[in-house]
Amino acid sequence: MQTSQRRTRAGTLRHAGFGVLATVVGLAAAHLVAALTVPAASPVLAVGSTVIDLTPTPLKEWAIRQFGTADKLVLVGSVTVVVLVLAAVAGIVAARRETPGLLLVVALAGVAGLLAVLRPSAGPLDAVPALVAAVVAVVSLWWLHRLDDRAHREDHRAEGPARTGLSFRVDGPSRRGVVLASGGLAAAAVAMGAAGRRVTSYRLGGTDVALPVAADPASTFPRGLEQRYAGITPLRTPTGEFYRVDTRLTVPAVDVDSWTLTIDGDVDQEVTLTFEDLAAMPTIERDITLTCVSNEVGGPYVGGARWLGVPLADVLARAGIGRTRADQILSTDVDGMTISTPLDVALDGRDAMIAIGMNGGPLPRTHGFPARMVVPGLYGFVSACKWITRMTLTTYDAEQAYWTERDWAVDAPIKLSSRVDTPKPLSESPAGTVVIGGIAWAQGVGIEKVEVRIDGEAWQQATLGPQVTDDYWRQWYLEWDAEPGQHFIACRATNKDGEVQSDVRRTPFPEGSSGHQEISVTVT
Numbered sequence: 001m002q003t004s005q006r007r008t009r010a011g012t013l014r015h016a017g018f019g020v021l022a023t024v025v026g027l028a029a030a031h032l033v034a035a036l037t038v039p040a041a042s043p044v045l046a047v048g049s050t051v052i053d054l055t056p057t058p059l060k061e062w063a064i065r066q067f068g069t070a071d072k073l074v075l076v077g078s079v080t081v082v083v084l085v086l087a088a089v090a091g092i093v094a095a096r097r098e099t100p101g102l103l104l105v106v107a108l109a110g111v112a113g114l115l116a117v118l119r120p121s122a123g124p125l126d127a128v129p130a131l132v133a134a135v136v137a138v139v140s141l142w143w144l145h146r147l148d149d150r151a152h153r154e155d156h157r158a159e160g161p162a163r164t165g166l167s168f169r170v171d172g173p174s175r176r177g178v179v180l181a182s183g184g185l186a187a188a189a190v191a192m193g194a195a196g197r198r199v200t201s202y203r204l205g206g207t208d209v210a211l212p213v214a215a216d217p218a219s220t221f222p223r224g225l226e227q228r229y230a231g232i233t234p235l236r237t238p239t240g241e242f243y244r245v246d247t248r249l250t251v252p253a254v255d256v257d258s259w260t261l262t263i264d265g266d267v268d269q270e271v272t273l274t275f276e277d278l279a280a281m282p283t284i285e286r287d288i289t290l291t292c293v294s295n296e297v298g299g300p301y302v303g304g305a306r307w308l309g310v311p312l313a314d315v316l317a318r319a320g321i322g323r324t325r326a327d328q329i330l331s332t333d334v335d336g337m338t339i340s341t342p343l344d345v346a347l348d349g350r351d352a353m354i355a356i357g358m359n360g361g362p363l364p365r366t367h368g369f370p371a372r373m374v375v376p377g378l379y380g381f382v383s384a385c386k387w388i389t390r391m392t393l394t395t396y397d398a399e400q401a402y403w404t405e406r407d408w409a410v411d412a413p414i415k416l417s418s419r420v421d422t423p424k425p426l427s428e429s430p431a432g433t434v435v436i437g438g439i440a441w442a443q444g445v446g447i448e449k450v451e452v453r454i455d456g457e458a459w460q461q462a463t464l465g466p467q468v469t470d471d472y473w474r475q476w477y478l479e480w481d482a483e484p485g486q487h488f489i490a491c492r493a494t495n496k497d498g499e500v501q502s503d504v505r506r507t508p509f510p511e512g513s514s515g516h517q518e519i520s521v522t523v524t
């Protein structure tokens with residue numbers, strides 16, 4: 001009794017392991033095949049992206065709050081756990097009744113294949129990786145069970161049923177075969193996974209493009225306060241440190257030579273521009289601060305950069321929009337993801353552009369290579385479409401974009417806001433002069449003043465850093481004679497229209513956070 005129970009438990013574990021191993025090998029093989037064909041069609045990515053898209057907004061908000069930019073990893077990690085549990089079940093089932101077990105594996109791959117093919121930009125090739133996953137996983141599982149059965153029979157012959165309980169014996173030749181096969185499959189999975197990554201990063205390599213010299217350049221960039229006060233956000237965000245927010249698990253690889261931008265919908269005539277066409281148009285260079293609607297008060301999703309691009313109005317004029325009845329530009333990226341922008345806002349004279357350069361270089365892949373939209377004053381989710389391939393002139397009645405379908409605001413101007421960069425919340429500073437410093441932004445209007453409040457007392461005016469443009473953030477600082485104890489520091493900005501930053505607390509959903517940031521620090 002003892003023995004047979006042990007045998008069952010150890011056997012079940014081993015069979016579950018076979019299911020997991022076979023599935024992982026299948027996924028790795030599929031990942032490699034996807035890397036060679038359509039990277040986004042990899043079952044892991046196809047399932048992961050679908051989960052991200054289907055996650056209800058409140059849950060996504062919660063994930064972003066809890067895990068920051070690791071939110072996607074957490075969501076996808078949870079899916080992975082579910083898949084592996086199902087794979088383990090398939091392994092156990094297959095040991096008892098082969099066909100249903102193998103069919104469960106096929107079903108798992110089938111779901112991934114279906115999701116890959118249902119992606120907006122999918123073609124027939126996109127089913128191939130899931131097909132590969134199914135074949136490799138089924139064959140691996142079948143093979144492992146074959147070897148295992150043989151080992152089982154050998155044990156019986158050699159020593160009678162009582163000994164078979166020690167399932168992890170590796171001394172019989174067939175038992176050794178099982179161990180070797182498992183090790184071999186695991187090694188193959190690691191190798192194929194690594195090769196897949198290699199191939200992808202090789203294919204995604206180049207963002208080398210010749211950028212035009214700006215016909216209308218930005219003015220000389222001033223020296224920021226960060227030179228004097230290290231804790232303050234640099235006046236220009238280094239490209240590699242610029243915040244990144246998008247729905248993508250992997251960064252799209254766009255081949256600039258075959259990339260095009262089409263303007264269609266309610267226009268005089270549809271036009272399609274190549275990168276060369278675009279870069280040949282007169283360009284502007286502007287310092288603009290981008291902000292994400294998901295930025296909490298005091299949050300990190302805001303960045304200042306120098307953008308090079310073609311004025312949006314000029315690009316749209318290529319298609320002719322004089323007679324359009326559209327109220328929306330529906331932008332589509334290389335994967336079919338959509339972002340909507342109010343047409344009247346984009347064309348009201350602000351420096352809206354199709355950007356092709358950032359901080360003196362081409363756009364990095366993470367920030368939309370080879371081209372993206374930038375509209376000063378609008379949150380990124382209603383303007384900053386990265387990897388843009390199409391702008392459709394349409395109406396909000398006729399078509400909805402990704403986030404508007406998810407109940408986010410339609411027209412979302414960036415809210416007047418400010419942030420304390422130094423001292424850090426909950427930090428300790430020695431008594432004496434402490435520099436309180438940070439940034440404030442009021443895109444389109446400009447910052448008039450920033451005030452600081454310590455321990456709930458009167459607001460004190462901070463000193464502003466250099467003015468760049470009204471579309472750009474402004475640094476500020478205040479020297480504080482700090483005495484020992486716990487203190488509370490708050491800040492608020494006033495824009496050049498005299499509007500004071502609202503102290504009404506709002507969550508990012510549905511149109512951006514508001515409220516005053518107040519931090520607690522200790523002076524020793």
Ligand SMILES: Nc1nc2c(c(=O)[nH]1)N[C@H]1C(S)=C(S)[C@@H](COP(=O)(O)O)O[C@H]1N2
Pocket residue numbers: 242243244245246247248290291292293333337339366367368379380381383384385386387
């Ligand atoms: N194609 C695409 N463009 C996109 C997004 C996206 O998910 N896909 N996210 C938008 C959001 S929400 C923001 S805030 C900005 C962020 O731009 P960044 O990642 O370059 O900082 O890109 C916007 N453009």
Ligand SMILES: [Mo]
Pocket residue numbers: 245291292293294379380381
């Ligand atoms: Mo965003």
